[in-house]
Amino acid sequence: MPAKHPGGRPRDERADAAIQQAVQELLAETGYEGVTMDDIARRAGVSKATIYRRWRSKAEMVFATSVHAPELRPDLPTATLHGDVLAFLRSVTKTLSNPQIADIAGPLISELAHNPQLATRFQGRFLAAERADVAEMLDSARARGELRREIDPATAHLILTGPVFFALYTYRLRVDDAMLASLADLITAGLKSAGDVPATQAKG
Amino acid sequence: MPAKHPGGRPRDERADAAIQQAVQELLAETGYEGVTMDDIARRAGVSKATIYRRWRSKAEMVFATSVHAPELRPDLPTATLHGDVLAFLRSVTKTLSNPQIADIAGPLISELAHNPQLATRFQGRFLAAERADVAEMLDSARARGELRREIDPATAHLILTGPVFFALYTYRLRVDDAMLASLADLITAGLKSAGDVPATQAKG
Amino acid sequence: MPAKHPGGRPRDERADAAIQQAVQELLAETGYEGVTMDDIARRAGVSKATIYRRWRSKAEMVFATSVHAPELRPDLPTATLHGDVLAFLRSVTKTLSNPQIADIAGPLISELAHNPQLATRFQGRFLAAERADVAEMLDSARARGELRREIDPATAHLILTGPVFFALYTYRLRVDDAMLASLADLITAGLKSAGDVPATQAKG
Amino acid sequence: MPAKHPGGRPRDERADAAIQQAVQELLAETGYEGVTMDDIARRAGVSKATIYRRWRSKAEMVFATSVHAPELRPDLPTATLHGDVLAFLRSVTKTLSNPQIADIAGPLISELAHNPQLATRFQGRFLAAERADVAEMLDSARARGELRREIDPATAHLILTGPVFFALYTYRLRVDDAMLASLADLITAGLKSAGDVPATQAKG
DNA sequence: GAATAAACGAGACGGTACGTCGCGTCTTAAG
DNA sequence: CTTAAGACGCGACGTACCGTCTCGTTTATTC
Numbered sequence: 001m002p003a004k005h006p007g008g009r010p011r012d013e014r015a016d017a018a019i020q021q022a023v024q025e026l027l028a029e030t031g032y033e034g035v036t037m038d039d040i041a042r043r044a045g046v047s048k049a050t051i052y053r054r055w056r057s058k059a060e061m062v063f064a065t066s067v068h069a070p071e072l073r074p075d076l077p078t079a080t081l082h083g084d085v086l087a088f089l090r091s092v093t094k095t096l097s098n099p100q101i102a103d104i105a106g107p108l109i110s111e112l113a114h115n116p117q118l119a120t121r122f123q124g125r126f127l128a129a130e131r132a133d134v135a136e137m138l139d140s141a142r143a144r145g146e147l148r149r150e151i152d153p154a155t156a157h158l159i160l161t162g163p164v165f166f167a168l169y170t171y172r173l174r175v176d177d178a179m180l181a182s183l184a185d186l187i188t189a190g191l192k193s194a195g196d197v198p199a200t201q202a203k204g
Numbered sequence: 205m206p207a208k209h210p211g212g213r214p215r216d217e218r219a220d221a222a223i224q225q226a227v228q229e230l231l232a233e234t235g236y237e238g239v240t241m242d243d244i245a246r247r248a249g250v251s252k253a254t255i256y257r258r259w260r261s262k263a264e265m266v267f268a269t270s271v272h273a274p275e276l277r278p279d280l281p282t283a284t285l286h287g288d289v290l291a292f293l294r295s296v297t298k299t300l301s302n303p304q305i306a307d308i309a310g311p312l313i314s315e316l317a318h319n320p321q322l323a324t325r326f327q328g329r330f331l332a333a334e335r336a337d338v339a340e341m342l343d344s345a346r347a348r349g350e351l352r353r354e355i356d357p358a359t360a361h362l363i364l365t366g367p368v369f370f371a372l373y374t375y376r377l378r379v380d381d382a383m384l385a386s387l388a389d390l391i392t393a394g395l396k397s398a399g400d401v402p403a404t405q406a407k408g
Numbered sequence: 409m410p411a412k413h414p415g416g417r418p419r420d421e422r423a424d425a426a427i428q429q430a431v432q433e434l435l436a437e438t439g440y441e442g443v444t445m446d447d448i449a450r451r452a453g454v455s456k457a458t459i460y461r462r463w464r465s466k467a468e469m470v471f472a473t474s475v476h477a478p479e480l481r482p483d484l485p486t487a488t489l490h491g492d493v494l495a496f497l498r499s500v501t502k503t504l505s506n507p508q509i510a511d512i513a514g515p516l517i518s519e520l521a522h523n524p525q526l527a528t529r530f531q532g533r534f535l536a537a538e539r540a541d542v543a544e545m546l547d548s549a550r551a552r553g554e555l556r557r558e559i560d561p562a563t564a565h566l567i568l569t570g571p572v573f574f575a576l577y578t579y580r581l582r583v584d585d586a587m588l589a590s591l592a593d594l595i596t597a598g599l600k601s602a603g604d605v606p607a608t609q610a611k612g
Numbered sequence: 613m614p615a616k617h618p619g620g621r622p623r624d625e626r627a628d629a630a631i632q633q634a635v636q637e638l639l640a641e642t643g644y645e646g647v648t649m650d651d652i653a654r655r656a657g658v659s660k661a662t663i664y665r666r667w668r669s670k671a672e673m674v675f676a677t678s679v680h681a682p683e684l685r686p687d688l689p690t691a692t693l694h695g696d697v698l699a700f701l702r703s704v705t706k707t708l709s710n711p712q713i714a715d716i717a718g719p720l721i722s723e724l725a726h727n728p729q730l731a732t733r734f735q736g737r738f739l740a741a742e743r744a745d746v747a748e749m750l751d752s753a754r755a756r757g758e759l760r761r762e763i764d765p766a767t768a769h770l771i772l773t774g775p776v777f778f779a780l781y782t783y784r785l786r787v788d789d790a791m792l793a794s795l796a797d798l799i800t801a802g803l804k805s806a807g808d809v810p811a812t813q814a815k816g
Numbered sequence: 817g818a819a820t821a822a823a824c825g826a827g828a829c830g831g832t833a834c835g836t837c838g839c840g841t842c843t844t845a846a847g
Numbered sequence: 848c849t850t851a852a853g854a855c856g857c858g859a860c861g862t863a864c865c866g867t868c869t870c871g872t873t874t875a876t877t878c
Contacts, residue, residue, distance in 0.1 A: 008853030009843040015855085036833060047856045052835065106314030109373050110237070113306060119376040127375060155367075155386045158375065162366030169313050170369065171331060171362065172323040182359045190394025212822025213874045219824085240864060251825045256866065419849070441722075444838060455851045460840065510725060517781045518718025527784040535783060563794045566783065570774030571767075577721050578777065579739060579770065580731040590767045598802025620827030621869040627829080648859060659830040664861070 011054075018044040019051060020065045031103045032062065059111045060118070066104065067122050069129045070095065076133060081141040081191065085160065086184040088137065092164045093175050105169050131157045141191070149195045159187055215257075222248040223255060224269045235307045236266065263315040264322070270308060271326055273333045274299065280337060285345040285395065289364065290388040292341065296368045297379050309373050335361045345395070353399045363391055419461075426452040427459060431473045439511045440470065467519040468526070474512060475530055477537045478503065484541060489549040489599065493568065494592040496545065500572045501583050513577050539565045549599070557603045567595055623666075630656040631663060632677045643715045644674065671723045672730070678716065679734050681741045682707065688745060693753040693803065697772065698796040700749065704776045705787050717781050743769045753803070761807045771799055 022044035026035045037058055041048045055061035074091035078084050095101060112119045135153035142150075163183055167173045226248035230239045241262055245252045259265035278295035282288050299305060316323045339357035346354075367387055371377045430452035434443045445466055449456045463469035482499035486492050503509060520527045543561035550558075571591055575581045617623075634656035638647045649670055653660045667673035686703035690696050707713060724731045747765035754762075775795055779785045 007845075007851065009855075011854065012843090037835080038833080041856095045856090047858085048835080049837085049857085050855060053854070056835090058834080102317060106310045106312070106317065108310070109313060110310030112374065112376055113310065116376075123375065151390075152386060154375075154377075155383065155390065158367035158371050158387070159363065159390055162368070162370030163362035164366070165374065166366030166369050167362050170316065171327065171358075172316055172320075173358075179359065182356060183362065186355075186359065186363055186391075186394040186398045188394075189397035189399075190390040190392075193393035193397040194390045195393075210822090211820065211876055213824075213876090215823070216874095241866080242864080245825090249825090251827085252866080253826090253868085254824065257823075260866085262865075423850085445840080446838080449851095453851090455853085456840080457842085457852090458850065461849080464840085466839075514718045514720070514722030514725065516718070517721060520782065520784055521714060521718065524784075531783065559798075560794060562783075562785075563791065563798065566775035566779050566795065567771065567798055570776070570778030571770035572774070573778050573782065574774030575770050578724065579735065579766075580724055580728075581766075587767065590764060591770065594763075594767065594771055594799075594802040594806045596802075597805035597807075598798040598800075601801035601805040602798045603801075617827095617870080619825065619871075621829075623828065624869090649861080650859080653830095657830090659832085660861080661831085661863090662829060665828070668861095670860080 012050075015044070015046050015050050016054070018046055019054070019061070022046075023062055023065045027062070027066070027104070028100055032107050035062070059107060060115065062104075063108060063111055063115075063118050064121075067118070067125050069125055074133060076137060077140045081137070081144075081146045082184060082188040084137045084140070085188045085191075086180060088133065088160050089164060089180045089184055089187075090177075092161050093168070093180060096164060096168050097175070102169070127157070130161070134160060138191070147192060151191060151194065156191065159190070216254075219248070219250050219254050220258070222250055223258070223265070226250075227266060227269045231266070231270070231307070232304055236311050239266075263311065263319070266308070267312060267315060267322055267326070271322075271329055273329060278337060280341060281344045285341070285348070285350045286388060286392040288341045288344070289392045289395075290384060292337065292364050293368060293384045293388055293391075294381075296365050297372070297384060300369060300372050301379070306373070331361070334365070338364060342395075351396060355395060355398065360395065363394070420458075423452070423454050423458050424462070426454055427462070427469070428473045430454075431470060435470070435474070435511070436508055440515050443470075467515065467523070470512070471516060471519060471526055471530070475526075475533055477533060482541060484545060485548045489545070489552075489554045490592060490596040492545045492548070493596045493599075494588060496541065496568050497572060497588045497592055497595075498585075500569050501576070501588060504573060504576050505583070510577070535565070538569070542568060546599075555600060559599060559602065564599065567598070624662075627656070627658050627662050628666070630658055631666070631673070634658075635674055635677045639674070639678070639716070640712055644719050647674070649673075671719060672727065674716075675720060675723055675727075675730050676733075679730070679737050681737055686745060688749055689752045693749070693756070693758045694796060694800040696749045696752070697800045697803075698792060700745065700772050701776060701792045701796055701799075702789075704773050705780070705792060708777060708780050709787070714781070739769070742773070746772060750803075759804060763803060763806060768803065771802070 019040065022040045023035070026039055026043060030039075035058075037048055037051060040061075041051055044051075051061060055064055072091055072095045074084070074087040076084055076087060078087055096105075108122075112122060131153050134157045138147060138151055138153060138156060141147040164175060164180075167175050167179070173179070223244065226244045227239070230243055230247060234243075239262075241252055241255060244265075245255060248255075255265060259268055276295050276299045278288070278291040280288055280291060282291055300309075312326075316326060335357050338361045342351060342355055342357060342360060345351040368379060368384075371379050371383070377383070427448065430448045431443070434447055434451060438447075443466075445456055445459060448469075449459060452459075459469060463472055480499055480503045482492070482495040484492055484495060486495055504513075516530075520530060539561050542565045546555065546559055546561060546564060549555040572583060572588075575583050575587070581587070631652065634652045635647070638651055638655060642651075647670075649660055649663060652673075653663055656663075663673060667676055684703055684707045686696070686699040688696055688699060690699055708717075720734075724734060743765050746769045750759060750763055750765060750768060753759040776787060776792075779787050779791070785791070
């Protein structure tokens, strides 16, 4: 029962690899806007038809071949929650400051909005890995006694990543270590104290 | 006798209004990608030259006519910081959930990256207004005694907006009230406790 | 035990028939330009490889399956040369007015120019049969005493077919019976009188 | 009242000229099949949009810019009808033997079949000029007394051109002077004798 | 009142990427 | 060796959009 495919010539896996590599290279060289399908086909030694047989548009192809597990991981654990938070923020900042990532951010957000399949894939491959790091960070802190309550890792992930994302891509701020320190303070404090007091009642 | 313009036919102000309206309508109908400059010119009853005399590109035009002070303001103040935070988060969520805003987010991020002038204007017109709300919120809390330390409104703004932004546009989560409540808890707690303990030292 | 083929699976003769039929059908439905090799393969229930094992190109295939002996033969002999000529002209007109023939004329001329093998086959299968009719017509006329000189059937064939071909496909004239009558007059007169007078000397 | 055009930027006539020339050059260099729209645009220093604004397809463009009055005219009149006929046949042969003309013949016939507008234009610009030559030839002959009856120039044109066309493009014969002499004999005799005898009655 | 000068509607222009399509070849598994 | 299925390289096609430009016309201000 070795019938690997239903019939006909099977897809050439080398084409996938060649396209993937061509996309990465050209993205680095000319940026998202500068890349053309003809360039990619030429560089990959592949015809445009072969590309369009796999993906329906430039955006689909670029993001399908670009969304992997995060390449940069924070150096965890440090000795303290605050240290871990700061390390995570620095890692996020470094990743999002990567010109190639920054170049892709806008188009990615556009595509995610119109392509639920990509959104699912992006969550599974990229965000899930980061969220796992966050979960580990929270577990360690609880083991150390720094945290008493259970905190949803997804929510923590939002707080750890969103502000930097917003600062860099929307606010267009230079994110320096002082800002990260302030954020780390606020976030760490929040994680530690959350749930201490009833939400609807002011503290005395 | 104040010579309003140096010579020649003055700009027709009705054109500005017509273009503005055409942009808004077409943006709502076909989305940013679907809109073309010819469409806009036709709908506005204006020639393309008239548009390009006012703005240098499609992105310039769209964002110049779309970026105003925020239309939606949180209902502030409530009685408590936690209430204010929650109200702010709800307001942000509502704004960013607007389909027309969501449609524009990706292109806006792309354009902000390449157009510092727009970035400046965006900060001045939109973000500054939001940051002012945040500052007011913090002041009220301090006046009420809920906050002891001074907190940078910009940093607070990042923490209040970034997570929702990230959740909606990147994580592609449905942001419901439960999630906002969790976020509000974490953020409020962080604001209140920040600075309480030395950042580099674990709590006893 | 008569091994009809050297080894391996024999060609499936049903494929030839299926392809032939598919070509004719699709040619009638969509015309030469509109037909694609994939269409033909699909309609014939055959793979493209099976087609290309038999012919080297679309043109080869179409003309190989389309060029047979003429389907329409003039009703010969009538009682007179003039009658025969008119009958022949009518037959040619009818054949060339067939939409499927007309559709193929341009591509056929193109292909004949680049494919001497097809040209040879076209002469042998189609033109030779027509020329034979012409020869017979001339023989009958000589037998009847209508012609005194021997006339090259090929030359006569040119004069009998070329004008109608040119009228229909290049001049784009509606060829009606009146026109055919005029042509028949001229041609018959030419055949009868040719050689009567020295070519280089005006008649007295 | 110098309003030459209804509004907007007028068509650039230099573009028409440049395209025309580019088409002629490239047709000569690479043949009809070898020419591409991008080549033409590049050579003409024009964008493809400018071409497609003028014509709807490659075929339309090529033939619209290629169909002029005939460049080659027979040396008329010679002293006799037979001489004129032979000169005309030689001229036709020479024209149709031109590789560039031969290359275009198939596609032209295809296009004429689908494009009545081109057909009209082709008749008006090319065929009409040739037919006028034929008419003149017939008039001279009648003036000289070589012809007694009036003969329709269009019919004569068919007989003078069709056989050579058919011989070259369909029969794929080498058309030499001997063949032209035979044709000239037949045709001249036909022209002179046409109408002499009742069509439906054999000569005694 | 004429001249100036800029804005206007219309639409053609150069450039360039897109996504589609057709041809003829090649690769697999099955027969 | 042939077949069905279908992927492949190649390369042209025609479309679309952008931002610029060229007209002829209109509308203020300036001389």
